[in-house]
Amino acid sequence: MNLPIHVENLSKIYKLYDDPSGRLKEALFRGRKKFHRKFTALKDISFSVGKGETIGVIGKNGSGKSTLLQIIASIVTPTSGTIEVNGRISALLELGSGFDPEFTGRENVYLNGSILGIKHEEISARFDDIEKFAGIGHFIDQPVKNYSSGMYVRLAFATAVNVDPDILLVDEALAVGDIYFQHRCMAKIRDFQEHGKTIFFVTHDTGAIVKLCTKAILLDKGEMISIGQPDDVVQEYYRIIWNGEEDNCEKDGSVLNENDDKKNQDCSLDNFEKIKHFDNRFGNDKAKVIGFTVTDFEGKKRDTFKVGMKIRLSLHIKCFENIEMPMAGFIIKDLLGNELIKTNSDTDNALKSCRANSTLNVTFVFSIPQLRSGSYSISAGFGEGTIENHIVYDWLDNFTVFTLDSPELSYGMLDIPVKTEVTTYE
Numbered sequence: 001m002n003l004p005i006h007v008e009n010l011s012k013i014y015k016l017y018d019d020p021s022g023r024l025k026e027a028l029f030r031g032r033k034k035f036h037r038k039f040t041a042l043k044d045i046s047f048s049v050g051k052g053e054t055i056g057v058i059g060k061n062g063s064g065k066s067t068l069l070q071i072i073a074s075i076v077t078p079t080s081g082t083i084e085v086n087g088r089i090s091a092l093l094e095l096g097s098g099f100d101p102e103f104t105g106r107e108n109v110y111l112n113g114s115i116l117g118i119k120h121e122e123i124s125a126r127f128d129d130i131e132k133f134a135g136i137g138h139f140i141d142q143p144v145k146n147y148s149s150g151m152y153v154r155l156a157f158a159t160a161v162n163v164d165p166d167i168l169l170v171d172e173a174l175a176v177g178d179i180y181f182q183h184r185c186m187a188k189i190r191d192f193q194e195h196g197k198t199i200f201f202v203t204h205d206t207g208a209i210v211k212l213c214t215k216a217i218l219l220d221k222g223e224m225i226s227i228g229q230p231d232d233v234v235q236e237y238y239r240i241i242w243n244g245e246e247d248n249c250e251k252d253g254s255v256l257n258e259n260d261d262k263k264n265q266d267c268s269l270d271n272f273e274k275i276k277h278f279d280n281r282f283g284n285d286k287a288k289v290i291g292f293t294v295t296d297f298e299g300k301k302r303d304t305f306k307v308g309m310k311i312r313l314s315l316h317i318k319c320f321e322n323i324e325m326p327m328a329g330f331i332i333k334d335l336l337g338n339e340l341i342k343t344n345s346d347t348d349n350a351l352k353s354c355r356a357n358s359t360l361n362v363t364f365v366f367s368i369p370q371l372r373s374g375s376y377s378i379s380a381g382f383g384e385g386t387i388e389n390h391i392v393y394d395w396l397d398n399f400t401v402f403t404l405d406s407p408e409l410s411y412g413m414l415d416i417p418v419k420t421e422v423t424t425y426e
Contacts, residue, residue: 042078056213282394282395
């Protein structure tokens with residue numbers, strides 16, 4: 001049986017010119033002198049996609065994700081290697097591709113259909129479904145250059161999924177639609193999965209990777225770092241994001257050097273991750289949070305959790321002076337900055353005094369409540385006193401994130417058990 005997608009030793013190298021005249025100069029010199037430098041967008045990529053699989057591609061910006069999708073869609077030609085695609089492809093790539101801005105929405109639907117080899121009569125039979133799914137009203141007969149980005153992506157997605165493709169390619173375009181349209185798109189994608197369609201999409205949404213995909217691919221700097229179970233690949237993705245900088249301790253966001261004050265020199269974190277990223281940091285430096293871990297209850301480092309799982313958040317703290325009433329705390333916030341969980345060690349008087357130049361590890365263990373799926377940030381700090389009266393020695397805003405995968409769809413911020421009672425009167 002032919003595989004929907006088979007890629008072997010695929011590479012793509014671009015020629016970058018500092019001066020627009022460089023191409024002409026190279027032509028005049030007939031290759032004897034070069035005026036370009038090479039940029040490797042993809043390097044020796046190999047993988048196969050089985051029928052009915054949903055593959056998610058994740059990676060930092062510039063890792064080669066979109067280039068890979070464009071090669072599969074036959075928009076870009078590879079420099080070397082082979083790619084075999086079997087089946088009708090429908091591609092929803094970056095906003096602006098595939099539609100003629102001067103044509104109306106209706107005309108572009110027929111244009112896209114003809115490009116895919118679909119007869120005019122067949123598109124006409126499906127046009128009502130396309131128009132209904134897009135939901136852009138009378139704008140269907142207006143030039144798409146007048147569309148908002150949301151309207152554009154609505155029509156593009158409606159067209160892509162209603163031409164009965166064997167393979168659907170999606171490149172981040174769904175992030176433009178409103179929340180209601182995104183829900184409809186997800187429902188359509190699940191319908192595709194149930195009908196055995198092959199889906200290949202690029203995203204930064206780790207929640208979508210975990211929830212939708214049967215397999216995931218991680219790219220970094222044009223190379224395939226890993227391929228396998230979505231949860232494992234997402235964990236590796238987070239490790240690349242958070243540990244991609246120089247392996248040094250940091251002082252207020254900058255890399256330390258050998259001349260920095262010895263207060264900040266303690267880099268012996270062992271199994272702890274060093275503090276490298278934060279949105280804001282303040283305190284009087286009597287103590288410093290120099291490392292942390294986020295693990296499940298068994299101690300395995302994770303960046304993706306499920307509702308009900310227990311999290312162990314550990315802070316590695318260096319005390320530079322005697323602290324008689326130490327206090328540590330943390331806050332978990334959603335993408336909008338809403339404080340969902342907020343607590344500290346003063347609630348159970350767990351911490352004892354901390355001597356000068358000593359270190360202590362503070363671990364909070366808690367179960368994840370019924371929050372909706374998405375990304376959440378953790379802020380934490382250390383100080384002295386009580387919750388009513390305390391001094392902050394070190395506070396870190398948003399120094400790490402984790403993704404929550406909820407098995408149930410939640411329409412609000414929280415998902416609580418609700419019992420429905422019905423009384424019928426005759």
